[in-house]
Amino acid sequence: MSRLDDELRIAFRREPPPADFLTRVLERAALQPEPRPSWWQRLAMLLGTPRLRWVAIGVTALLLLAVSAVQYGRLRGAVTEDRPRVAEVPPHSEAGERDAASPAVDGSQDGGARSISTPRELLQRHRASTSQVKAPAHDDRQRVTIAEARAAKEKLMLALYIASATLNDAERAVHDDSPKP
Amino acid sequence: MVGWEGTIVLDKATAARLDDRIERSALEDELAFEQIVRRHQGMVFSLAYHYLRDRSLAEELAQEVFLNLHQNLNAIKSPEHLTFWLRKVTSHRCIDQSRRQKVRPQVSLEDVPEPAATAKENDLFLSEMLRRVVDTLPEKARMVVILRYQEDLDPMEIAKVMDMPLNTVKSHLRRSLSMLRDKLSRTLGEVAV
Numbered sequence: 441m442s443r444l445d446d447e448l449r450i451a452f453r454r455e456p457p458p459a460d461f462l463t464r465v466l467e468r469a470a471l472q473p474e475p476r477p478s479w480w481q482r483l484a485m486l487l488g489t490p491r492l493r494w495v496a497i498g499v500t501a502l503l504l505l506a507v508s509a510v511q512y513g514r515l516r517g518a519v520t521e522d523r524p525r526v527a528e529v530p531p532h533s534e535a536g537e538r539d540a541a542s543p544a545v546d547g548s549q550d551g552g553a554r555s556i557s558t559p560r561e562l563l564q565r566h567r568a569s570t571s572q573v574k575a576p577a578h579d580d581r582q583r584v585t586i587a588e589a590r591a592a593k594e595k596l597m598l599a600l601y602i603a604s605a606t607l608n609d610a611e612r613a614v615h616d617d618s619p620k621p
Numbered sequence: 622m623v624g625w626e627g628t629i630v631l632d633k634a635t636a637a638r639l640d641d642r643i644e645r646s647a648l649e650d651e652l653a654f655e656q657i658v659r660r661h662q663g664m665v666f667s668l669a670y671h672y673l674r675d676r677s678l679a680e681e682l683a684q685e686v687f688l689n690l691h692q693n694l695n696a697i698k699s700p701e702h703l704t705f706w707l708r709k710v711t712s713h714r715c716i717d718q719s720r721r722q723k724v725r726p727q728v729s730l731e732d733v734p735e736p737a738a739t740a741k742e743n744d745l746f747l748s749e750m751l752r753r754v755v756d757t758l759p760e761k762a763r764m765v766v767i768l769r770y771q772e773d774l775d776p777m778e779i780a781k782v783m784d785m786p787l788n789t790v791k792s793h794l795r796r797s798l799s800m801l802r803d804k805l806s807r808t809l810g811e812v813a814v
Contacts, residue, residue: 444802445770451748451755452771457666458680465658465684469691 654694657703658687664704664772665711671767672715674756682718686711708772708782712764719760754804755797761785762793769794 665686669679689710690697697703755766761783768779776794780787 444798444805447747447751447805448766448770448801449773450744451751452667452671452767454663454667454771455670457662457683458676461662461666461680461683462655462658465662465687466655468684468688469654472688472691 650694654691657690661704661707662687665707667771668708668711668767669715671752671771672712672764673718674752678718682714683711686714705782708768708774709784712768712782716760716764750808751801751805754801758797758800762797765790765793766797 662683666679666683669682669686670676673679673682686707690703690707693706697706755763758766764783765779765785768774768782769776774782776787776790779785780790783790
């Protein structure tokens with residue numbers, strides 16, 4: 441530390457303020473308006489009264505309930521709208537698909553078996569087959585999805601069956617190996 | 622309805638207790654504020670006085686700093702934060718004041734009077750001369766020197782107080798000290814400074 445540092449420290453020693461400095465500051469502080477509370481402080485003060493606090497809690501709870509009820513209603517409406525659509529899909533659509541995909545083959549087979557069909561029957565069958573061909577693509581897609589889902593379900597069942605059989609074998613093996621009392 | 626009435630009674634009691642607490646808290650706040658002013662008035666006033674070199678201006682500025690603190694007392698988190706806050710606000714206000722009113726004595730380095738006697742015999746004179754030389758420094762450099770030697774802050778702390786890069790603070794200090802050393806060497810003819 442050099443002499444210059446020391447001299448500077450001496451030169452810049454703290455000076456005592458005027459004797460009445462504190463009094464004057466306190467007087468001016470007393471005259472000052474109260475510090476403005478921030479928005480969250482004001483909110484806390486507003487909810488400071490217990491009754492008001494309960495009112496706020498009640499209103500919030502009611503609002504939440506109303507919103508939940510509306511959401512639940514919407515969800516339920518959507519489910520009930522979807523249900524008839526699912527019900528419309530025939531349970532064995534694979535057969536139906538097959539019929540729709542190859543009406544000519546069926547027709548030839550049927551033609552062989554029922555050679556004595558009346559023209560009216562033939563016309564009705566033709567109309568039915570054409571209406572199935574013209575069915576919207578949406579239904580076809582749904583049927584494909586359902587078929588895939590069924591196949592997946594069967595695979596899953598098979599897997600579960602294999603797993604359960606393996607587990608049974610393992611359990612049996614464990615029981616056989618364990619020393620008998 | 623008993624429960625409802627009971628609630629009202631409880632509310633009144635709670636409200637009375639709350640009022641009492643608020644009053645006590647306000648009183649405690651006032652007492653705390655008084656303690657703060659009592660404790661830090663020397664620091665705030667000295668910073669302002671050494672910078673502005675005018676007692677009445679320094680007193681006015683120091684009062685404003687404390688009034689500002691009174692308004693923002695809730696934002697103070699700890700005693701260290703309080704000291705930091707006071708130093709920061711005072712130094713920034715001093716610089717603003719200096720810029721606004723041009724209170725800085727317009728004394729060039731060459732105008733600083735040479736001492737007539739040796740430094741040992743005239744410590745007061747030397748101190749006064751040093752203060753005058755510091756007065757000739759640019760605004761920020763002047764505050765850096767005052768914070769360094771009045772408050773004994775290291776460059777890092779000064780950088781934080783003045784919102785300045787550390788290297789700027791260091792260069793201000795280096796340049797100011799070199800200038801002071803030159804001046805003292807010339808006037809006192811000592812190598813030891």
